[in-house]
Amino acid sequence: MEVALTAVSGRWTTLLLRELMGGPRGFTELRALLPDLSPKVLSERLHALQERGLVTVERRRGFPVRTRYELTEAGRALRALLVELYATGERLLSLTGAASADGDHTSGDTTA
Amino acid sequence: MEVALTAVSGRWTTLLLRELMGGPRGFTELRALLPDLSPKVLSERLHALQERGLVTVERRRGFPVRTRYELTEAGRALRALLVELYATGERLLSLTGAASADGDHTSGDTTA
DNA sequence: CGGTATCCAAGATGATACTG
DNA sequence: CAGTATCATCTTGGATACCG
Numbered sequence: 198m199e200v201a202l203t204a205v206s207g208r209w210t211t212l213l214l215r216e217l218m219g220g221p222r223g224f225t226e227l228r229a230l231l232p233d234l235s236p237k238v239l240s241e242r243l244h245a246l247q248e249r250g251l252v253t254v255e256r257r258r259g260f261p262v263r264t265r266y267e268l269t270e271a272g273r274a275l276r277a278l279l280v281e282l283y284a285t286g287e288r289l290l291s292l293t294g295a296a297s298a299d300g301d302h303t304s305g306d307t308t309a
Numbered sequence: 310m311e312v313a314l315t316a317v318s319g320r321w322t323t324l325l326l327r328e329l330m331g332g333p334r335g336f337t338e339l340r341a342l343l344p345d346l347s348p349k350v351l352s353e354r355l356h357a358l359q360e361r362g363l364v365t366v367e368r369r370r371g372f373p374v375r376t377r378y379e380l381t382e383a384g385r386a387l388r389a390l391l392v393e394l395y396a397t398g399e400r401l402l403s404l405t406g407a408a409s410a411d412g413d414h415t416s417g418d419t420t421a
Numbered sequence: 422c423g424g425t426a427t428c429c430a431a432g433a434t435g436a437t438a439c440t441g
Numbered sequence: 442c443a444g445t446a447t448c449a450t451c452t453t454g455g456a457t458a459c460c461g
Contacts, residue, residue, distance in 0.1 A: 198323050198391065201398035206318060208434070211310050224443045235435055240444060250405040261442045262441085271404035274397065279310065281393040285386065286313035292383040293362040320454065336423050347455055352424060373422040374461085 201278060204249060209234050211282065213242055214268075214275060217252065221267040246272070316361060316387060321346050323394065325354055326380075326387060329364065333379040358384070 251272035257263035358364040363384035369375035
């Protein structure tokens with residue numbers, strides 16, 4: 198559990214992984230997707246993900262420089278965990294009586 | 310995802326939840342189960358879990374004082390997440406080439 | 422038994438500015 | 442475009458001692 202928790206822990210990490218699940222992204226592109234994430238922290242997260250073997254980087258020489266961050270198979274293996282985090286979050290919100298975080302799908306039934 | 314992640318984040322939190330999954334426990338009992346967890350941090354975790362509605366406390370007057378910490382329904386709703394954390398951890402370990410944490414079910418192939 | 426109060430060391434995070 | 446360097450600060454976790 199430690200390794201899984203470490204993989205997704207740290208502020209912005211889950212959001213960053215979520216963006217990468219949608220396909221390869223560049224540095225500035227990620228900055229735009231996550232506007233409140235400072236370049237320093239983004240850089241740190243990306244390096245951490247690389248060290249854990251969850252992300253690979255591909256650099257295209259030329260001008261301007263192009264970089265692509267892409268999930269490895271191990272990185273993609275986190276999808277089920279992210280889904281479970283989301284599902285558990287929803288369950289918690291309904292059990293503890295808070296409002297849903299995004300659109301209104303608390304309507305009929307959140308018990309499923 | 311934030312709420313689910315918050316629920317299980319923090320050092321010792323998953324281990325603490327794991328113990329509580331086994332049934333109600335007392336403070337000193339938890340200390341014994343998690344020897345390296347200081348009383349201050351245990352106290353903090355327990356309060357945090359209460360604030361999030363994941364744990365309830367029952368105090369028995371008399372002597373000596375008896376306290377029982379018990380998971381609420383919301384707290385028990387975390388079981389699936391803990392299981393997924395474990396499963397994802399295992400998957401990560403085999404994909405990134407580390408040794409398995411428990412029994413050997415890495416048999417097939419770690420060379421890829 | 423069941424905690425709380427203090428103090429301290431480390432790490433995480435963020436703002437800002439600068440480089441290739 | 443794609444980062445790194447620096448600095449200040451907030452948050453965590455742990456050791457220890459003490460209280461009801």
